[in-house]
Amino acid sequence: MSVSSLDIIIPSFRPAANYLLPILNLAKPPDIRIRYFLVVDNPTATIPESIKEREGPDLNIIHHQQNQGAAVSRNDGIEAGHAPWMLFLDDDILVPENLLFTYIHAIATHPQEIGFIGLIRMPAPGTAFTEAIRASGSMDIFTVAEKKENHAWGATANIMIRRSALGDIRFSELYPRAGGGEDIDFFLKVRAHNHYRNFKSLPEAAVLHPWWNQEKVNIQRPFRYGIGGSWLAQLNxxxxxxxxxxxxxxxxxxxxxxxxxxxxxxxxxxxxxxxxxxxxxxxxxxxxxxxxxxxxxxxxxxxxxxxxxxxxxxxxxxxxxxxxxxxxxxxxxxxxxxxxxxxxxxxxxxxxxxxxxxxxxxxxxxxxxxx
Incomplete structure (x- = not known):
């Protein structure tokens, strides 16, 4: 199966050049149109000049005038593009130069799939708190691609999906704005829309996700995930x-x-x-x-x-x-x-x-x- 174009959707609250530039500079497969959609969901954020000067046909920067949340940001990216495949990436990951080649090869090799779950690795824990995060199993979804051949959903930090698989499904805005449950809701609905076909794991498409907040203690994130979990049960x-x-x-x-x-x-x-x-x-x-x-x-x-x-x-x-x-x-x-x-x-x-x-x-x- 040949792929003519690919949209890359990156929601961002703190756009940082040290993370975003390597993503924008990923090696591009020949004869494939790659378009980036950087959705900055922070009206007070300063977009680095090295990023702004790249804006053009292949980089569309959408800067929200008020914070609207992770769901709206991803939806804006979906609506702004039109490529047959979409790749969701976080704005703070470290990517290998051949990441796009890996995904394009997967499409050509498995054209029947509705999407591919990439692998997300995290550094070795450096504090008791991040050791606890690892031991709690709360981030196991990041590495599901190396544990299962397919799964019902994957983290939006690194996952590709076929546009035609979506239909009119979008990320729900009922979940916490900063994120929590909306990704599970979205992918489960896409899966159900496609006769409950799971997303295929693609461990070769591996990225590195740093620990949040310099590994400092933060219980707001799990609390927010819990609120999102209450919505998951109500809506599904x-x-x-x-x-x-x-x-x-x-x-x-x-x-x-x-x-x-x-x-x-x-x-x-x-x-x-x-x-x-x-x-x-x-x-x-x-x-x-x-x-x-x-x-x-x-x-x-x-x-x-x-x-x-x-x-x-x-x-x-x-x-x-x-x-x-x-x-x-x-x-x-x-x-x-x-x-x-x-x-x-x-x-x-x-x-x-x-x-x-x-x-x-x-x-x-x-x-x-x-x-």
Missing amino acids: PQYVYYDLLNTPELLLLLIFGSVAAAVWKPQLIPGLLFILLGIIIVELVANMIQALKRRAPLRPAVFFYVLLLRLSFQSGLLWGNLSRGRLTGMGERFNDDGKIRKLNFYRLNSYKITKWIGYPLVCWLAFRYWF
Whole structure:
């Protein structure tokens, strides 16, 4: 299959020449029109002169006059182009010079595919926080291309899609502006539109993604992803199942119950506080076991951050549902692998086993000594 043109869509909040110029200078396959669409979603951002001077037929710079979010930025890039294939790239990745050749070869070799998931590597963790991110598994989607032959979705940092596969599907603007869930929603909908055909993995198309924020602690990102997760379940109910309450959901119910019980019988307060503390300790132990299974280093700070990341995500999930009055979101979980399962409470792993052995033990101790 011959490819006449390719659109490259790059949303950007902080356009930096050291990242963008190598992307703009990628080696171009002969006889193929490559057009870049750089969507700067920050009205106060200064576009480097080395980038601005490149603007022309092959580089279209779209500078938003107000921040509109990741979804709008990608949609603007989609609408601005017309090539049969689109490549989504982040604005802060390091790219190999032959990246476009790899993708074009994949199109020629597998013309029937609806898209290709590139590989996204990250540097070795340099802090306890980034060690925790790796151990938590929250960024496993970055390397899914080297683990599976195909998958239901991929990260927009490095993924190619056939334009005709989209139809009228676009990134939803309901998700958090800074990103969180809109990419999963988009690719799952494209997949469903194409008879549930997965995107093919292309590990040869590998880029390097630096750690965010110089590896500093940041829990806003997982919290935002959690809010996005609440929207995923609401907008894609076919992938929803119900599971046991997570820790923030359980703590919320216990806090309300404890307030009511304390008013009714104040002598119950010590026992109730013990249960609340016990739940947090059990959650920590469960996360430690899971982190060790993923070969996390034996460092207390790493275990603490693994716990913090999980609780941040789960708190975002809870807040997203409660802020919209979705009480049915309590215990609601989402199959982001694109599988439609109607079985509830079916998943069993070391994390869940640890929690549901620990919880009865905590309650037994509370009843034995305080109730």
